Amino acid sequence: MLKTSLLMALAAAGVPLAFGEPPKAEPAKTAPARSVFVMPASPREGRDPFFPESPRPYEDSVTITNRTDASVITVKGLSIEHGRAMVIINNHTFAVGDEGDVLTGGGHVHLRLMEVRTDAAVIEINGSRREISIANK
Numbered sequence: 001m002l003k004t005s006l007l008m009a010l011a012a013a014g015v016p017l018a019f020g021e022p023p024k025a026e027p028a029k030t031a032p033a034r035s036v037f038v039m040p041a042s043p044r045e046g047r048d049p050f051f052p053e054s055p056r057p058y059e060d061s062v063t064i065t066n067r068t069d070a071s072v073i074t075v076k077g078l079s080i081e082h083g084r085a086m087v088i089i090n091n092h093t094f095a096v097g098d099e100g101d102v103l104t105g106g107g108h109v110h111l112r113l114m115e116v117r118t119d120a121a122v123i124e125i126n127g128s129r130r131e132i133s134i135a136n137k
Contacts, residue, residue: 072104073111075121075134085116087134089123 040046040057048054077088086095089111090102099112115122120131 072106073102073109073123073125073130073132075132078116078121078134087113087116087121089113089121089132 038046042058046057048057073090075087075089076091079086079088084095086093088094090104092100092102094100094113096113096116099110101108101110103109109125112124113121114124114129118134120133122129122131124130
């Protein structure tokens with residue numbers, strides 16, 4: 001009687017019996033959830049929660065789709081120092097291989113100076129190369 005009541009108390013407490021009952025398997029651990037952040041391409045897709053009126057999240061997508069007219073980009077000067085050619089494009093100085101943003105009437109344009117010749121500068125804008133003549137004044 002004592003043995004039976006002891007076994008019933010252990011079974012009620014969830015203790016496995018030493019003879020014959022296999023231990024219960026622990027539940028498998030799941031991987032932690034990962035957060036995924038996607039930059040919105042337009043205000044309809046989302047906005048910056050800290051600066052809701054800021055156009056900053058959409059600037060990269062605008063730059064990619066923006067097709068710039070080559071006439072708004074002008075070479076204003078050419079300089080050669082220590083054998084290194086440098087040009088001034090829209091009031092910004094570039095050496096071969098430099099890249100940066102220049103201000104145009106339509107906004108900022110990101111470009112890279114590829115080559116400097118005596119009569120022209122070769123730039124790359126949005127993956128396409130353009131040649132801009134250097135005006136002799």
